[in-house]
Amino acid sequence: MSKSVINTDKAPAAIGTYSQAIRAGDTVYLSGQIPLDPGTMELVEGDFEAQTVRVFENLKAVVEAAGGSFADIVKLNIFLTDLAHFAKVNEVMGRYFAQPYPARAAIGVASLPRGAQVEMDGILVLG
Numbered sequence: 001m002s003k004s005v006i007n008t009d010k011a012p013a014a015i016g017t018y019s020q021a022i023r024a025g026d027t028v029y030l031s032g033q034i035p036l037d038p039g040t041m042e043l044v045e046g047d048f049e050a051q052t053v054r055v056f057e058n059l060k061a062v063v064e065a066a067g068g069s070f071a072d073i074v075k076l077n078i079f080l081t082d083l084a085h086f087a088k089v090n091e092v093m094g095r096y097f098a099q100p101y102p103a104r105a106a107i108g109v110a111s112l113p114r115g116a117q118v119e120m121d122g123i124l125v126l127g
């Protein structure tokens with residue numbers, strides 16, 4: 001099976017030893033995105049909702065660079081530093097996804113890179 005690197009300047013550049021996404025066959029594995037502005041590589045200003053929107057926009061850019069859309073995401077993992085934000089994640093996610101929704105996990109974590117409050121990764125299947 002061939003694999004290829006997915007990369008776009010419309011999402012933050014990788015800040016470590018990883019790729020934004022890897023395509024293996026028809027499956028694309030999305031690396032975690034935090035709410036970094038791709039132009040400045042700084043955490044976005046604003047509240048939790050602003051951070052969540054930025055994460056979805058970053059994921060969207062990588063998904064589109066892979067030739068897909070959010071409708072192709074089959075699994076989404078959400079990492080939160082405060083599970084009290086779970087309802088807000090659902091609200092914002094509803095702006096980006098329609099039924100059938102992807103399988104999903106929401107996981108509480110002690111901390112995330114750069115002091116982010118939310119990070120997401122996922123898997124999409126193309127074709």
